[in-house]
Amino acid sequence: MAPQHPTAALLLCELVMEIFSWVPAKPLTRLKLVCKSWNSIISHPHFVKLHLYRSPKNAILLFTRTEALTLDEGAKWGLVLSSVESFIQNPSSALDAQENRHSLHIADWVSGSCNGLVCVAHSPYHPNNDICDIWLRLWNPLIGFISENSPCLRVNLPIAFGFGYDESSDSYKVVTVIRDSSGTVTAQVYSFGGSSWKTINSFPAFPFSVENNGHFIGGTLNWLGLRNPHRDDYDWATVTLDMLMIVSFDLKSDTHKQILLPKGIHEIPREEPILGVWGNSLYLLHDYKNTHLIAWQMKEFGDENSWTQFLKISFQHLGVERLLSVFIFENGNIFMLRGRHHFEEVFYDRRDNSVKRINILANNSYLDALEYVESLVQPR
Known part of the structure; x- marks a missing residue:
């Protein structure tokens, strides 16, 4: 057989790359074999980025859940990956499928997800409960990639996290927001693959719910927080509207700015509001006089005039007593809320105003949700 012409070989390679770029990530891991x-085509950094760009966004949900152990051991975290369609049709089955589940170590927890990478924090027990040592690493559950640990960060509690991607430097960054005993708020930034943390002084606010990671959108991480809180045990009843602010941290410049709240909020909600992201939109959810849930959408990220109220519905109709947690998916059409019972999840579809209640978890477990996209990303 005559040797293949170089031009023909190149065209064939480009054709294969084009076809493979539309194939879901999981089958590609088998095609590499x-x-x-x-294997060379699928592993090439250019192809990995092309495939990520063409992958369907918001098609996969990543759930973090605890599996309660003994009092001495604490709680063990795990991950569950599920397609949006499977989860909506049968949440319990999607969460219980063994092939979708991944375990974490006892001292691990998830601090964010971006481009198919999960940022895992590791913090072993420290005899001084006000101080903790933290290492972070990146994990791609699909391909089994695990990065080297970050340098150790010793911090005072409480802390809040954020994880995202800086396209300008092609790097993944994690940000920890820290408040010391004097009330001073700073941030520490680490770019994976680097050798040290960078300190950002005079951070303007501290997230009042440290369980909520910073929300990644448009190259930024965003938190809803209190302006210059002086102590940990603040009383929400004393919080005023001017103390609330959204802090947006730019991962390219390592600078932060304030995003104003919607102009239609004229009084402080009775419960702590919730910030969220789905797709390319930032959402703000809050209660209204403890009777209704109100949801705002920033239709153009960064444009404070694009805040639009798109939902107001009574807690009575939803079957919830208060605003505990909310996850938004399906382009802002479906809301998952914590029900009256700790292990009950309530699904509200605003397209037909329907409400569905499901007892998803048992055995004293806890569930949280993140956006996820399966990818072949493996930072070098």
């Missing part, structure tokens, strides 16, 4: 040329 077919031959060396396919």
Whole structure:
């Protein structure tokens, strides 16, 4: 057989790359095993970025859940990956499927997800409960990639996290927001692959719910927080509207700015509001006089005039007593809320005003949700 012409070989390679770029990530991990040329194409950094760009966004949900152990051991975290469609049709089955589940170590927890990478924090027990040592690493559950640990960060509690991607430097960054005993708020920034943490002084606010990670959108991490809180045990009844602010941290410049709240909020909610992201939109949810849930959408991220109220519904109709947690998916059409019972999840579909209640978890477990996209990303 005559040797293949270089131009023909190149065209064939480009054709294969084009076809493979539309194939879901999971089958591609098997196609890599077919031959060396396919493995070379699928593993190439250019192809990985092209495939990520063409992957369907918001198609996968990543759930973090605890599996309660003994009092001495504490709680063990795990991950569950599920397609949006499977989860909506049968949440319990989607969460219980063994092939979708991944375990974490006892001292691990998830601090964010971006481009198919999960940022895992590790903090072993420290005899001084006000101080903790933290290491972070990146994990791609699909391909089994695990990065080297970050340098150790010793911090005072409480702390809040954020994880995202800086396209300008092609790097993944984690941000920890820290408040010391004097009330001073600072941030520590680490770029994976680097050798040290960078300190950002005079951070303007501290997230009042440290369980909520910073929300990644448009190259920024965003938290809803209190302006210059002086102590940990603040009383929400004393919080005023001017103390609330959204802090947006730019991962390219390592600078922060304030995003104003919607102009239609004229009084402080009775419960702590919730910030969220789905797709390319920032959401703000809050209660109204303890009777209704109100949801705002920033239709153009960064444009404070694009805040639009798109939902107001009574807690009575939803079957919830208060605003404990909310996750938004399906382009802002479906809301998952914590029900009257700790292990009951309530699904509200605003397209037909329907409400569905499901007892998803048992055995003293806890569930939280993040956006996720399966990818072949493996930072170097």
